[in-house]
Amino acid sequence: MADFTELDFYDLSSLFSEDDIMVRDMVRSYCTAKLMPIVADEWEAGTFPMPVIGEMGELGLLGPCVAEQYGGAGMTGTQYGLICQEIERVDSGLRSFNSVQGSLVMYPVEAFGSEEQKMEWLPKLASGEVVGCFGLTEPDFGSDPAGMRSTCRKDGDDWILNGQKMWITNSSMSQMGIFWAMDEAGVCQGFIVDMSLPGVSAPEQKHKWSLRCSVTGEMICQDVRVPESSRLPNTQHMKSPLSCLTQARYGIAWGAVGAMQACFDEALRYTQERKIYNKPLAGFQLTADKLAEMATEITKAQFLVWRLGQMKDNGTMLPKHVSMAKRNNVSKALEMAHTCRTLLGANGITLEYQAGRHMCNLETVLTYEGTHEIHTLILGHQLSGVAPYGDR
């Protein structure tokens, strides 16, 4: 596979700091050297490349924004975004592993955990010694997680957890998971659950044609007894799990730019080399239209996340800002992967090329972390002040 050239049409690189660029280039070279060569085979086999966990830990890519005293790297939001962008240039599934570990597991432990919980879990999660998962979605409650049926009941000093979580990234390869459940007062609580406890199981979801490099499964708690010390003490009902999603969605908006770049770069090279009717495919107006359209969308997407990163770092980023970037960038990335697939002709349906794999992966990215439609509703609500959701 050829090397990668990023499209940076408006010289956006010059707006990043020297450290940002150093982070980006480091992750890029790691991804090119270690992840690119294995990703298609792992995807085809439907397996997650286990050595990646330790490698990412060593490089400081797991929970990079977590404070240094807990083993994190204390990176800025922009740098975290660039990391997601570079990993998703390889594969959305690998980025999903990273997002879950960092934004959905380490983030809530740091934001809502006790000092003891942070000291116990964060360094191990940052090094990759422990993998975590985040159990919010249930078979009947995805877009509307507040309807969840999972429960937690106080029993003396302990809690008894019950419930079935579904579509949980990393579940069967995790040693710990965050389990969200309603208490008897109807308040959502988060628990750090050791996946080896009696009553916890995590069967894997097989036969996916999307995100095949990422492990997805259930997280089932059947009368699981945990001490009060495993409850996250500083949560605030549904606001807490949703704030984790804001973190992850932020990374996804950046990640989608990486997927776009990968598909575009591949298709551009292909159209320059592939000769049809004795001239390069790039030399036909229909192709020029596709290339121009894609380059424009990449540039727009880059600006959205660049600004979003600034807002995250100066504390002005709101969930609605993340919704716009996630919604736009992922749906454009999916369209683009498909357009690139068409440019590759028959080659595009093989795993020798990336576009088809990205296209399948992005179907998940369009759906998880708030479906495209849900983000449309959020934006509508924010713009008009009138809530267009259901009745809850």
Place this chain on the structure above:
Amino acid sequence: MDIYVCIKRVADTSEVDIEIDRTGLALTEDDFSYDINEWDNFAVEAALQLKEEHGGKVTALTVGIEDDEEVLRRALAMGCDEALHLSDPCFEGSDAWGIAQILSAALKGKPLDLLLFGTVSADEGAGQTGGFVAGLLDLPMVSLATSLKVNGSIATVSHEVEGGLERVRELDLPAVVTVQTGINEPRYVSIRGIRKVSGIEIPVSGVGDLGLDPNQVGASGARVKLEELFLPPQGQSAQMLEGSDDEIIDKLLDLLQENGGL
């Protein structure tokens, strides 16, 4: 051990269409990205591994313009302890001899056990700097090192020679070694490393600090001058083989057989 590594920032020409600029002596650099010279990256790793084994300190230095500081920052993020940027407008246009004079002026009098270079730089391809500096500092030197070990005051270095032979040499420290690619597996710069060096001021020394005569260095001091730079005309006999890897291999085998190559 006090180890010094001389490194250089070079343009990555592999991914862009190369164009010669109007002077005919340089490349149009608009689209280039820059990184540490590949050989030098192996030299930094070799230095860091020796430090990890024997203790001591690794200092990275480069001669170059302001933007070249980037490679020093990268070396620090990889684990080097100190960096020194040798920068002065009058250094511009130096040939390898000039660069060697600047480096040896900076190194003279420093407590030095080992001085490492990459064997060549990707942009100039001359492979002279390490040798000149060894001469100027009167130090023993081995080039093209493919392995490097230190025991007490002796370095054991193997290097490649024609015919696929490997030679092992011992040299007394302090010494100069220029390093081949593949001698080790350079580590990635970690996020924590980048964070650690963020905002660090890297000291800069100019011609005056080094006690050099401005006429000794830069374009005016250069004794080797670039005459012309051009892209060689495409060869007539080149033939591009197309198809899948297997098809290309089959075609290549057929061609070699037809033309008596096998």
